[in-house]
Amino acid sequence: MDMINEGALLEIDRLAVEFDTRRGVVYGLRGATLSIGRGETLAIVGESGSGKSVTAQAVMGLIDVPGRISGGDIRWKGETLLGPHGSRAARDIRGKEIALVFQDPMTSLNPLMKIGVQIGEVLRRHLGMSESEAHSRVLELLEAVGIPAPPRRAAQYPHELSGGMRQRVMIAMAIACEPQLLIADEPTTALDVTIQAQVLELLAGLQQTLKLSVLLITHDLGVVAGLCHRIAVMYAGRIVETGLADDVFNRPAHPYTQGLIRSTPRLDDHTDRLVSIEGAPPNMLAPPTGCAFRVRCPLAEARCEQEPPLVQSRTGATVACWRPDEAAWGIPAATPQARVKGNGYYDQMVAEYQPASVPAEAAAAASRPPVTPLLSVRDLGVDYEVSSPGFWGKARKISALKGISFDLYPGETLGLVGESGSGKTTTGRAVLRRLEASEGRIYFKGQDITNVHGDELRQLRRKMQLVFQDPYASLNPRMKILDIVAEPLIAHGVVRNSDEAREQITELLRLVGLSRDATDRFPYAFSGGQRQRVGIARALALKPEFIVADEPVSALDVSVRAQVVNLLQDLQKELGISYLFIAHDLSVVRHISHRVAILYSGRMVEIADRDSLYEHPRHPYTEALLSAVPVPHPETQRARKRLVYRGDIPDVSHWPAGCHFHGRCPLADERCSLQAPPLQGKADHLVACWHR
Amino acid sequence: MGLFILRRLLQGLLVVIGVTIVVFVATRLVGDPVRVMLPLSATAEERAEFQHQLGLDRPIPVQFVEFAQNLATLNFGDSLWQRRPAMGIVLAKLPNTLTLIACGLGVAILLALPLGAIAALKPGGLADRLTVFSGLFGLSVPQFWMGLLLIMVFAVIFRVLPTSGIGPPVHYILPAITLGLPSLARLMMLVRSTVIDELNQQYVRTARAKGLHFHQVLFGHALRNALPAFITLAGWEFISGLAGYTVVVETVFAWPGLGQAAMQAIQHNDLFLLQAIVFTVAILIVAVNIALDVAHKFIDPRVELG
């Protein structure tokens, strides 16, 4: 592909970036080729390690030691940005003609500099404005990105702004010199979904009014669907498919693209089982030769070990594949794949579980059988210590959670959804008695466990376990997998040391899909998805009846996320475990949950059966939340009605009186601002709103 | 702000009370002031007389109350050695020590910022390795030896600089260099490592992505953000100078400051003078600490006082 695209603004030509690490050379980019035209919105989609962020950094000249550009070229309007001459020219182009918005608005602004000054810096650098000229332009910019009260905000420091506001400041800084190209590197990943909707709306609007070209880098197909003309899919440092958004979504030509789209759960769909791409993202120390995807590809054959050619697909997309346009992923399997059964711990485990619990399907049925709930929570509240108890006084406390009530039945999954500060994690920890409840009661199998302590609490821990969000932080890096999974057994005196548990652990690991030789390795040898499997095995070791899964898949890549979701569902079907599934991702929750509860600012606003909640939401916040979740399908996403409510999620230390949502709610009246609505409604659908 | 200063003053009071107790315990309970203060040839009557004169024959609690009362009124008694109020001696010597610290630390501060920043530009480069090595060298050379070497080289061999006592500005050169060298080394290494850290922060990438010139990124962002840590360490250097680390330099260069006074008090077994010095310094340290916290608030808007 050596043709020069005349109309292209930015051309990336066979770009290669390598990183020197102690374990060897990590290949960040391995010859990525891409171009973006004027006024065009192009998305680069890929999972972690695919090289999508490295591409943005290379364009912006931000590749630092240990990284280096080892080949290829980057051209802006036909002129190279690399080499001694190019990088001199690039300095005047960056920030002026090409601007960048980073993922994390928390760390991307200088904490010690007023935001007005930070924005003004660009104007003074590139447009030679004086301080006062820059200041008045800054106020216009803040206005343009929807920041209220610009003069006051301009004089504030980043820590005084919310995450959404900071990202608006970043965008104001990026558009300050009216650039031709805006590179947005995961611009909404760190934001809550309702705030994400605001920022995406802002970006789309700016793109229209300023005639911007946008290079959007994301892992989230939903974000892409509503915003972009073209899509480039990256895998293992290369672009595997480039095409028009609608074509790529409707007729993906590369098996990886197909897998990616199929494994992304959709809000508007509730297939019980997701398609998952087996295996882990490639180890970029030694990426497979030829097509890097062949080791995970259902279509792989001998010639895939050769570099695949770039070909046109039926829809006109450019694909790097030997077998484009061949359907790789069938209709999702209705039943879990047959497991290789052993005759040890695993079978025993299934046997022990089955009689004790009710089959999952029965529990999920609309008319619930008269079983006692496994877990009952009534009016739960949790206070947080704001300051530690000092030398002199008592700790200052604020309420982080109030009036939470729900039941969890055996074999059921209750999805607990909320944005940051909603108290969903706090709820999970309080239920597990990790945090003390300041009010309300928790019943486990009819027994009041609110005030259980000491040994009794330790015994209780055998029955209820936790799966963590971050599979990297939750495994002690100094312990072998065997010791990690055996720890609960040792702690409860089931075995004396981990070697005694070796057989059981091997069975457990097989149950979660890890091979026998995993036992004697350390966590660093595993990918994120594999680590999460270890975490699940550890939680299962004591054969609990109930697991709190705290954002168990949010740190994982899309293709791996589907694997873990499927694993959790399979385990539930076979073992009858109940889950309290905490997440912010409504699409995943729809797939895994039987019932769903929505939290907002420490209050439960709605709880209902999955389908009635998703199809007939009653609380205005639930409506806004659902409409804010982007659907990874361009036509659907464009056709959806979106409710974007202004304003930020209230901070936990400044909760308003009355209904916490009243500041952003279109239905709010005086009563809402004075009196908190109770959770009420018909049988299976409760809502806390005065108007619904 | 007011509340904060009040709290810090209370905390400072705790420091002063702590020092009181340590001094009291050290002088009255662990050691025997009479044995220390009178010559070995003194008779038993002389000892008893002296003990009575100082009030040391009364019960310990009574002694402590009186001791504390005297402190509260800044009455440290007379220097046994010079036979005049101890506080007067302290106040006469203090300015000499303060100017010495100011000169030494001032030079260190002025040099540390540029040297550390240059090293940070290219970690592992020649300038950086030189900085690290000379910094480690500066931390490793004992001050008293450095002082003597300087005397030997500049005053004895080249005969260009005065080697002892206070006087016109040339007298400050050698003592200030000796005193400032370890501070320079520490400050320079700190600037280097903080600037390297800051240059790796995400906000610096933002600044670079904005197309700012390198000097704007370095001075406007990285070095600016290294200031809070720098001020903290510089303040600590000032405090440790006050806390007695000038003693060595003052001894080597016969500098008539607090440190030298402390050494003389020790040689003359003058506990009252030593007490007066310790208390003055303790109060100064508390004051400097509060000033540092307030300064911190102005440099770093994220700092919440309290």
Next chain:
Amino acid sequence: MAVLEISAPITRPTRLPPIVVELWRDKSGLLGLTIIVLLLLMAIFAPLLAPYDPAVQAVTTRLKPPFWVEGGSMAHLLGTDQLGRDVLSRVIFGARASLLVGTSVVALAGTFGVLLGLFAGYKGGRTDAIIMRLVDIQVAFPGLLLILLIVSVVGPGTTTMIVVLACTNWMIYARLVRGIVLTIRQSAYVEAAEMTGCKPNRVIFKHVLPNLSSPLLTLGILEFTNVVLAEAAMSFLGLGIQPPATSWGLDVANGRDYIFVAWWLITFPGLSIAVTVLSINLFANWLRVTTDPQEREKRFARQKMAERRRSRSPLISKA
């Protein structure tokens, strides 16, 4: 569900541990370690190495210069002092004082500080507040002046100095340990251990303590240098090691009056202190980087970069 293969290989033990290779590459760290080992040997075998008894005076051979200076002789390689004592022997024996005081103070202060820090960090709440306030208060003490006061009251000597230095140096360990314990306690894997029902003892020994070893090692080494310098300064002021024992600081003080006639008297003991402390610092500097995974990566990358620059390979274009 298919059983997954694990892609990364099991690390196999190589003949030379990578850490040795890394030390070999860092010449200043290697030099530091070599000198430290030599110094230790010198201190241990001082009676065998020293040509003379360091305390024996000889009036006939007073103030002899080192052998390479006119008037010096091979009998006294580094010359003699005003009492005719052999400077080389005194330097060799002086290492003992520095290392003894350094080791004892670091051990005493370290033990006390680590225990209090662990206690404060693990207990949290009021216990933590009280212990840390105590640390704050003592840090704000006029350190050296108080040391001088106490030493002058109690009477100078090696034991006094060790105890006093230990009493004024424990705080930094407490702060470090408490900070680490607090961070580790918040880590997800400690929460995981507690959630599975591990008892506090197991959590501390299995999960918290292993994280302390390398920062404590680095801190202990750096504190050792501070103590060696403090010992030298106090001995120089006459408040530390007392004659007839030998110490480098003491020897510099003795040579001070002869600075105009016998430069070697202050030069060699002073140099010994400087070389000792410098080599420890060089080694500690290497160790600090090596025990920090991020710093270690960066150092590796920089070395790679330098190698590449030396081989002058231009940008490889795959075109």
